[in-house]
Amino acid sequence: MDAMNSVATEPDEPQLAEPHLRAVLASAGLDVEYVRAEGNTLHMRGEDGREIPVVDFAGGYGSLLLGHNHPVITAYAKQLLDAATPVHAQFSLHPEANRLAVALNRIVRRELGDDEPYLAIFANSGAEANEAAVKHAELDRVLRLEAQLEKVGKSFEAAGYAVRGGKATVPDTTWEGAGLTAPRPQDPTEALGVLVDALTRRNAEQAARPPVFLAPEGSFHGKLVGSVQLTHNEAYRAPFKSLAAQARFVPVNRPGAVQRVIDEERASLLGLTVTGGRVEIRRHEAPVICAFILEPIQGEGGIQELTREFAEEIQSACAAIDCPVVVDEIQSGMGRTGTFLASSDIGLRGDYYTLAKSLGGGLVKTSVLLVRESRYRGQFELIHSSTFAKDGFSSLVALKVLDLVEADGGAVYREAGERGARLKDMLHAVHKDYPEVVKDVRGKGLMLGIEFHDQSDAPAPPVQEAARAGLFGYLLAGHLLRGHRIRTFPTASAANTLRFEPSVLLTDAEIQQLDTGLRDICDIVRGNYGRPLSLPAPPA
Structure with a gap:
């Protein structure tokens, strides 16, 4: 933890790493720092420095089928590093x-x-x-x-x-x-x-x-x-x-x-x-x-x-x-x-x-x-x-990944199908209950999306402004993060569609947590404007 704190940006330091993007993140309530990760969970730093768990449905844009820091993969990577496995040995046999x-x-x-x-x-x-x-x-x-x-x-x-x-x-x-x-x-x-x-x-x-x-x-x-x-x-x-x-x-x-x-x-x-x-x-x-x-x-x-x-x-x-x-x-x-x-x-x-x-x-x-x-x-x-x-290090780690997804006759494939079907059933239920808010549910396995109707004419000014600026999906993502400890984003070229690409470690409790969050934002968008989309700072 001390090592991680040593690289944290100090308040008086200039913002030189993609400062425009930082401002965009702040406008949507997504400007948080993550300090630890395992499975489907990322831990963000609260205002008092404590860790706050967040369920990760973005999944590294689809990079985390096996979750964050899978113990078998990380242990194997440490073993390879301890063995001084070559990384730079270009123009030789591999x-x-x-x-x-x-x-x-x-x-x-x-x-x-x-x-x-x-x-x-x-x-x-x-x-x-x-x-x-x-x-x-x-x-x-x-x-x-x-x-x-x-x-x-x-x-x-x-x-x-x-x-x-x-x-x-x-x-x-x-x-x-x-x-x-x-x-x-x-x-x-x-x-x-x-x-x-x-x-x-x-x-x-x-x-x-x-x-x-x-x-x-x-x-x-x-x-x-x-x-x-x-x-x-x-x-x-x-x-x-x-x-x-x-x-x-x-x-x-x-x-x-x-x-x-x-x-x-x-x-x-x-x-x-x-x-x-x-x-x-x-x-x-x-x-x-x-x-x-x-x-x-x-x-x-x-x-x-x-x-x-x-x-x-x-x-x-x-x-x-x-x-x-x-x-x-x-x-x-x-x-x-x-x-x-x-x-x-x-x-x-x-x-x-x-x-x-x-x-x-x-x-x-x-x-x-x-x-x-x-x-x-x-x-x-x-x-x-x-x-x-x-390089030898990356190739051997990728081989270990293939071993894991192929193990037990492809149990990971079956788990992705089963967990994905369970998640999709929940998304369809939300669609059924909020047809005027949710337009469609699409995808397969653990690559799913829920599309919301255009809100360019919504009565609530913040919702309307975000929709007209193409940021409606990011506003929803910010509310899910700040209000429900759920991390996801809209798809890059379809900002009204939220993506869900978690790992095969997805639990029923995490699906229920997302269900609660989605129903909350649907209630707000549908007309409960007395309770606006929430973008507070993370609580201690």
């Missing part, structure tokens, strides 16, 4: 990382019912894993484009041999099909030369088009330079739109939407073929669409689930144009929804998977990109790297 990749493959392939292996690229955070996915997909696209251009070039050569050998001519239909309006030269060789020049220029224009990524509306994949462009929330994306490849956002769970966007964005290269003595144009798919990236359950988008039908449409449409599907399981994976991969429950098979958050057991910062072997480009390993990725 057997621990390979063991982790093998363990992940065993679980993923079991869930998918497929024997094709996935090769692993390690990183430090979910956003970094998604950035690696974007980079790998773009490398793959560029190499596929080069191969297509080479194939088209060989088709030009083959047509030239046929024409010069008197075995083929260029008919008017081919000339017009290339968009040429000038009269076709009578000499076949000259006509072919003009045709090839025109197709080469057109193909060069198509090949120079920037890559396009597809993602569902409501997506969130990080806030780094590349990943932020895949995040639907324009407030996060727009200031940086000139820095990276752009995305097209597809309406969620709308039949035909994926194919319509693909048809609008797809491109082609024009080659030649000789059929029956005629030189004809042959169209080849140009890989302009780089990847389709999605979350099976959108976290920051308001806990929105993708349907099986939508997943099938994505899979089918992307396969038809050889476009990889990147499945972001950073929040939903690791068993949080009752299966290791939430996507496996809707029949979706990714070409890439990204995992993070709970992979580190709530202790280490680690993540991984898994790429299906038939998609993998080995040269990526030499042009992409990360200082802290695949």
